[in-house]
Amino acid sequence: MIRHAAPADHEAIRAVVLAAFGQSDEADLVERLRAAGDAMFELVEEDGGEIVGHILYSRLWADSINLYAALAPLAVRPDRQRGGVGKRLTTASLETAREFGVHAVIVLGHPEYYPKFGFSNDATAKVKCPYSGSPALMALALEDGALDEALLVAYPEAFNG
Numbered sequence: 284m285i286r287h288a289a290p291a292d293h294e295a296i297r298a299v300v301l302a303a304f305g306q307s308d309e310a311d312l313v314e315r316l317r318a319a320g321d322a323m324f325e326l327v328e329e330d331g332g333e334i335v336g337h338i339l340y341s342r343l344w345a346d347s348i349n350l351y352a353a354l355a356p357l358a359v360r361p362d363r364q365r366g367g368v369g370k371r372l373t374t375a376s377l378e379t380a381r382e383f384g385v386h387a388v389i390v391l392g393h394p395e396y397y398p399k400f401g402f403s404n405d406a407t408a409k410v411k412c413p414y415s416g417s418p419a420l421m422a423l424a425l426e427d428g429a430l431d432e433a434l435l436v437a438y439p440e441a442f443n444g
Contacts, residue, residue, distance in 0.1 A: 285375045288325035288337065293317075295334040296327065296358075303358035308444070312356065315441035316341050323352055323383060326376050328368050335360045336368040338376045340388070344437040349386035349429060353438060357392070373400050377425070386429035389422045389436065397421050412436040 288296060293314075300310040316322045321341045328336040336359040343351040354376065359368045377400065380388055387406075390397055391414050394404065402421035409432060414420045424430045 284329050285326055285371060286329065288327045292327055292334060296325070296337045299334055299337050299360050300356060300358040302361050303364075304356070309356040309358065311444075312441055313337075313339055315444075316439060319439060319441050321439035321441055323385075324376075324379055326372055326379065328372055330363075335363045336372050338372040340376060340380060340383075340385075341439050341441075343389060344439075346435040347386075349426070350384050351429075351434075351436060352380055352383075352385045352388050353442075354388050354390040354392070355442075369396075370399075373397075377423070381425050386426040387422055387424045389420070391417065391419050392421065394418050394421070406430050409433045410436055413438065 296313065297310045300313055301307060316339065323340040323342050325337065325339045327334045338357045340352045340354055343353050345351045357369055357372060390402055400423065402423045404418055404421050406422040406424065407420050409430060410422060422430055
């Protein structure tokens with residue numbers, strides 16, 4: 284079952300993110316984004332009463348009236364990886380982002396994973412941000428034209444660690 288995360292889930296989410304990444308950087312990022320009020324929404328996949336996956340979106344600041352979001356991080360418990368949890372969370376989260384009125388989503392992630400959802404590095408050609416030029420920087424327009432013009436994007440301070 285995929286659902287919005289609740290405060291009671293925070294400890295279990297941290298455990299999933301720590302296990303998925305094998306370090307605390309991403310789990311700490313999640314907590315900093317929440318503390319700063321920069322988390323737009325979080326989804327979890329629950330199975331048998333246990334959280335097995337988590338995805339978080341935060342608002343990006345852009346020189347546009349449109350709403351842009353960062354997808355980061357996506358975490359799946361190691362014993363559930365390659366079983367569809369990440370795919371289900373990503374698909375559900377993109378629909379949720381549309382419902383929130385997000386015009387485009389930007390991710391800094393695995394260049395082999397995110398293109399299956401429509402993300403591409405080419406879509407960031409006009410996006411200027413601290414990660415510009417990285418092959419891991421990808422974007423997906425959820426609204427027509429959302430990435431067609433030059434766009435300056437700033438990530439929340441939490442990303443600076």
